[in-house]
Amino acid sequence: xxxxxxxxxxxxxxxxxxxxxxxxxxxxxxxxxxxxxxxxxxxxxxxxxxxxxxxxxxxxxxxxxxxxxxxxxxxxxxxxxxxxxxxxxxxxxxxxxxxxxxxxxxxxxxxxxxxxxxxxxxxxxxxxxxxxxxxxxxxxxxxxxxxxxxxxxxxxxxxxxxxxxxxxxxxxxxxxxxxxxxxxxxxxxxxxxxxxxxxxxxxxxxxxxxxxxxxxxxxxxxxxxxxxxxxxxxxxxxxxxxxxxxxxxxxx
Numbered sequence: 621x622x623x624x625x626x627x628x629x630x631x632x633x634x635x636x637x638x639x640x641x642x643x644x645x646x647x648x649x650x651x652x653x654x655x656x657x658x659x660x661x662x663x664x665x666x667x668x669x670x671x672x673x674x675x676x677x678x679x680x681x682x683x684x685x686x687x688x689x690x691x692x693x694x695x696x697x698x699x700x701x702x703x704x705x706x707x708x709x710x711x712x713x714x715x716x717x718x719x720x721x722x723x724x725x726x727x728x729x730x731x732x733x734x735x736x737x738x739x740x741x742x743x744x745x746x747x748x749x750x751x752x753x754x755x756x757x758x759x760x761x762x763x764x765x766x767x768x769x770x771x772x773x774x775x776x777x778x779x780x781x782x783x784x785x786x787x788x789x790x791x792x793x794x795x796x797x798x799x800x801x802x803x804x805x806x807x808x809x810x811x812x813x814x815x816x817x818x819x820x821x822x823x824x825x826x827x828x829x830x831x832x833x834x835x836x837x838x839x840x841x842x843x844x845x846x847x848x849x850x851x852x853x854x855x856x857x858x859x860x861x862x863x864x865x866x867x868x869x870x871x872x
Contacts, residue, residue: 626653636846760787
């Protein structure tokens with residue numbers, strides 16, 4: 621049986637970006653694994669880190685990341701994910717990135733998280749030996765996404781097994797954004813037809829309730845945004861229906 625490993629910087633990136641492909645592979649009988657890198661709970665968050673949860677109506681007494689892990693588990697249950705792994709690393713606001721603007725600047729010189737990301741992912745790759753690995757392009761340049769895609773370079777994954785997904789909703793907001801420099805040059809776009817699986821993707825994404833208002837304006841906005849975006853992705857590549865698009869060396 622073939623295995624697909626989906627690598628998510630945060631607890632929702634894979635769902636929003638390539639949840640339709642995840643659903644399609646699961647329907648074909650693949651074993652599906654989801655590893656999320658930055659999921660550590662941080663007691664008594666301060667400053668911008670605290671603002672990230674209070675701006676969503678969650679008080680300082682709430683363990684924000686525990687709540688988000690619960691959402692991720694609900695997504696995994698909905699989609700039939702076979703393996704869920706949560707990395708014990710802190711998100712950028714807990715690593716000295718002290719404003720929304722700082723999240724989209726180049727990594728700080730004192731941010732040594734890349735090596736820790738690689739250490740987090742290496743045993744997962746060793747255990748699962750996946751046939752396909754889905755990783756972000758880091759569209760939008762969120763520093764956590766950048767650190768993940770850069771960490772992937774040294775893990776020895778055969779190039780023809782890697783598919784780089786279009787980080788959503790950044791790809792919606794910045795349709796002309798370029799992948800991070802760590803994404804290899806000369807890759808080809810691959811459009812995966814998710815028409816049949818788009819409703820399942822939306823159903824799964826709804827589980828991330830803490831993020832829907834902030835990212836999409838609510839459940840209805842989520843459905844409208846993803847439906848329109850994936851139809852545009854298909855149309856731009858001469859296809860009908862809905863598609864998720866990846867960069868790859870030659871995966872079919």
